[in-house]
Amino acid sequence: MSQAVLEPDAAAARGMDLLRFATAGSVDDGKSTLIGRLLFDTKTIFEDQLEAVETASASRGDEYTNLALLTDGLRAEREQGITIDVAYRYFATPRRKFIIADTPGHIQYTRNMVTGASTADLALILVDARKGLVEQSRRHAFLTSLLRVPHLVLCINKMDLVDWDKAVYDKIADEFTSFAAKLDAPDLTIIPISALNGDNIASRSDKSPWYEGPSLLHHLEHVHIASDRNLVDVRFPVQYVIRPQSTTVTDYRGYAGQVASGILKPGDDVMVLPSGLTSKIASIDTADGPVEEAFPPMSVTVRLTDEIDISRGDMICRPNNAPAVAQDIEAMICWMDETAPLRVGGKYTIKHTTRTARTVVRGLQYRLDVNTLHRDESAGELGLNEIGRVKLRTTVPLLADEYRRNRTTGGFILVDESTNRTVGAGMIIEAR
Amino acid sequence: MSQTKPYRVSHLDALEAESIFVMREVMAEFERPVLLFSGGKDSIVMLRLAEKAFAPARIPFPVMHIDTGHNFPEVLEYRDRRVATLGLNLVIASVQEAIDTGLVRELPDGTRNRIQTPVLLAAVEKYRFDALFGGARRDEEKARAKERMFSFRDEFGQWDPKNQRPELWSLYNGRHHPGESIRVFPLSNWTELDVWHYIAKEKIELPSIYYAHEREVVERSGMFYAVNEFIKLRDGETSEVRQVRYRTVGDASQTAAVLSDADTVDKVIDEVAATRITERGATRGDDRVSEAAMEDRKREGYF
Numbered sequence: 001m002s003q004a005v006l007e008p009d010a011a012a013a014r015g016m017d018l019l020r021f022a023t024a025g026s027v028d029d030g031k032s033t034l035i036g037r038l039l040f041d042t043k044t045i046f047e048d049q050l051e052a053v054e055t056a057s058a059s060r061g062d063e064y065t066n067l068a069l070l071t072d073g074l075r076a077e078r079e080q081g082i083t084i085d086v087a088y089r090y091f092a093t094p095r096r097k098f099i100i101a102d103t104p105g106h107i108q109y110t111r112n113m114v115t116g117a118s119t120a121d122l123a124l125i126l127v128d129a130r131k132g133l134v135e136q137s138r139r140h141a142f143l144t145s146l147l148r149v150p151h152l153v154l155c156i157n158k159m160d161l162v163d164w165d166k167a168v169y170d171k172i173a174d175e176f177t178s179f180a181a182k183l184d185a186p187d188l189t190i191i192p193i194s195a196l197n198g199d200n201i202a203s204r205s206d207k208s209p210w211y212e213g214p215s216l217l218h219h220l221e222h223v224h225i226a227s228d229r230n231l232v233d234v235r236f237p238v239q240y241v242i243r244p245q246s247t248t249v250t251d252y253r254g255y256a257g258q259v260a261s262g263i264l265k266p267g268d269d270v271m272v273l274p275s276g277l278t279s280k281i282a283s284i285d286t287a288d289g290p291v292e293e294a295f296p297p298m299s300v301t302v303r304l305t306d307e308i309d310i311s312r313g314d315m316i317c318r319p320n321n322a323p324a325v326a327q328d329i330e331a332m333i334c335w336m337d338e339t340a341p342l343r344v345g346g347k348y349t350i351k352h353t354t355r356t357a358r359t360v361v362r363g364l365q366y367r368l369d370v371n372t373l374h375r376d377e378s379a380g381e382l383g384l385n386e387i388g389r390v391k392l393r394t395t396v397p398l399l400a401d402e403y404r405r406n407r408t409t410g411g412f413i414l415v416d417e418s419t420n421r422t423v424g425a426g427m428i429i430e431a432r
Numbered sequence: 433m434s435q436t437k438p439y440r441v442s443h444l445d446a447l448e449a450e451s452i453f454v455m456r457e458v459m460a461e462f463e464r465p466v467l468l469f470s471g472g473k474d475s476i477v478m479l480r481l482a483e484k485a486f487a488p489a490r491i492p493f494p495v496m497h498i499d500t501g502h503n504f505p506e507v508l509e510y511r512d513r514r515v516a517t518l519g520l521n522l523v524i525a526s527v528q529e530a531i532d533t534g535l536v537r538e539l540p541d542g543t544r545n546r547i548q549t550p551v552l553l554a555a556v557e558k559y560r561f562d563a564l565f566g567g568a569r570r571d572e573e574k575a576r577a578k579e580r581m582f583s584f585r586d587e588f589g590q591w592d593p594k595n596q597r598p599e600l601w602s603l604y605n606g607r608h609h610p611g612e613s614i615r616v617f618p619l620s621n622w623t624e625l626d627v628w629h630y631i632a633k634e635k636i637e638l639p640s641i642y643y644a645h646e647r648e649v650v651e652r653s654g655m656f657y658a659v660n661e662f663i664k665l666r667d668g669e670t671s672e673v674r675q676v677r678y679r680t681v682g683d684a685s686q687t688a689a690v691l692s693d694a695d696t697v698d699k700v701i702d703e704v705a706a707t708r709i710t711e712r713g714a715t716r717g718d719d720r721v722s723e724a725a726m727e728d729r730k731r732e733g734y735f
Binding site for chain 2 (some may be wrong): 016043086111118119243252285288297299411425
């Protein structure tokens with residue numbers, strides 16, 4: 001491997017921001033090599049880890065150091081040479097800290113991909129330049145758009161094996177761009193790389209003079225994510241009520257939570273749902289003292305000027321900009337349970353923001369083929385890893401927005417009431 | 433809406449906000465949470481986060497120390513002082529006591545890391561704890577890299593890596609039947625360097641052994657162990673006084689020091705940023721046993 005080029009600067013690290021990205025793919029695409037390369041070039045692979053991987057590779061009879069063994073942490077994965085689960089990896093450059101949610105690419109792991117994408121600011125999809133787009137690349141792009149990951153990077157890998165032919169790049173880029181246009185896809189960047197040789201990873205390569213875009217790492221460091229956050233719609237799901245039982249602090253009643261969206265300021269008029277009662281923000285507290293404003297993803301404690309009955313699961317918003325108070329929900333649901341399918345009439349626990357309710361499946365409008373995007377309206381159920389449009393009715397109202405407008409107040413999970421397993425992930429299309 | 437401010441959040445602030453969110457979720461949804469406190473830097477950071485999550489109220493749950501009996505005196509002193517300052521209820525689950533009563537048997541090599549597990553599980557049962565905060569981070573070890581923030585444990589405290597609940601957005605599923613429990617790892621997304629930056633930012637005091645000091649040590653397979661009541665010189669070994677610090681604090685019979693002249697938090701940050709060996713690889717004899725040592729211990733109910 002070539003020399004490491006970037007060194008996390010200890011002093012600058014305190015001011016950097018955080019980017020979460022998801023990768024999907026299999027060893028064949030060179031995904032593990034790419035992640036290994038990013039970690040290596042940012043000096044994140046440690047010598048003892050590399051030694052352990054070298055030893056393990058040699059004992060398996062691998063011809064090269066298998067960097068997949070860095071991320072495949074479970075015994076079963078190492079024995080079978082497959083990735084089963086989402087693995088989280090961390091690296092940093094002087095500008096940013098990165099969290100990678102590394103997920104397996106095959107269709108039987110759709111639930112893992114959906115999980116990894118749910119918190120991602122950016123998704124990275126890899127294709128082999130020799131093979132071009134395959135079914136899997138389209139599926140990954142679709143899931144990225146379904147989960148509304150704001151930025152998408154297509155890495156056309158193994159460019160060294162097609163002699164850095166610009167025509168190969170152009171053909172794949174054109175095909176992907178026109179496919180992505182149909183998906184209502186987010187911001188798209190396409191980069192020709194060789195993960196194995198490190199070309200266009202940490203710095204621009206002289207092998208692709210015709211490519212004028214950034215290197216992958218440069219793009220990851222500079223992609224603008226601040227405006228992805230919704231700073232318009234004030235949504236503050238109340239998590240926990242802080243009422244100190246103490247002789248020194250008396251009469252304190254604060255509503256603790258994490259700002260889902262919007263900007264809160266002391267003095268703002270607010271409305272509390274589902275009661276609809278209104279008040280003003282008296283102060284926004286943190287352990288370090290009161291703050292002048294709170295915005296996502298800050299965890300704060302809000303105090304109001306009036307004593308009104310507020311508990312966990314309630315939502316603080318603005319009188320003229322509120323989420324729906326809704327018991328009828330239409331949503332895309334990704335089913336995640338291998339033991340039983342989702343069926344009309346099924347009853348589940350639903351967890352949405354800090355609110356938990358019960359729900360019944362009123363209808364399954366269609367099941368979506370995640371490879372062809374064909375809608376099967378005759379489908380009677382959703383099996384493991386299947387996605388469909390579903391109608392739900394809840395026992396108590398949810399305080400909900402469309403997922404496309406707000407990933408925090410638009411997403412929910414379904415929990416099986418007997419096994420307690422998380423069986424479904426939902427993205428709200430309509431709430432009323 | 434015209435934006436005049438960037439509304440930027442540093443990565444440390446984002447990590448802190450996430451950890452605080454997780455702690456509040458647990459407090460809101462569980463009956464009997466407890467925070468596992470070893471006096472190590474990660475549990476110290478976790479305790480600070482708990483302080484911040486519930487301010488101005490006190491931390492609303494007890495802390496528990498699984499005491500192997502192989503302790504660094506500086507760490508015990510720190511533990512007791514911190515617990516007193518915060519007015520916390522401290523539960524001590526003693527491995528020595530468990531050996532004396534026959535719950536566990538001392539291993540032939542005298543190490544107590546592995547026999548902590550039954551002691552931990554017995555304490556969970558005795559106090560009926562349903563959520564246990566642990567300071568584990570995903571960057572520490574490859575099995576941990578796959579573990580959830582809310583990690584479900586059956587009635588035997590076991591982790592089943594192939595049967596984990598998907599964790600989406602910030603929706604954590606803590607539901608469980610009586611007798612089952614959830615291990616919660618609020619520092620999952622923190623790295624060793626993040627922890628040190630946070631210690632610097634928050635001016636958090638640590639036990640003195642985290643900073644460079646002179647100590648009588650003996651070198652074994654490239655690691656430097658303090659010579660004390662738990663680690664005695666073997667035939668042919670010689671000790672020497674070196675400038676060292678502890679990068680992790682575990683069982684005193686198995687935790688090694690690293691050679692270091694970092695005697696301030698800023699120097700430690702520089703050292704950690706430049707190091708080429710992971711913290712567990714550099715300091716923990718027990719992790720060197722096999723490729724899957726951690727996974728196997730976690731399956732048995734380990735932290």
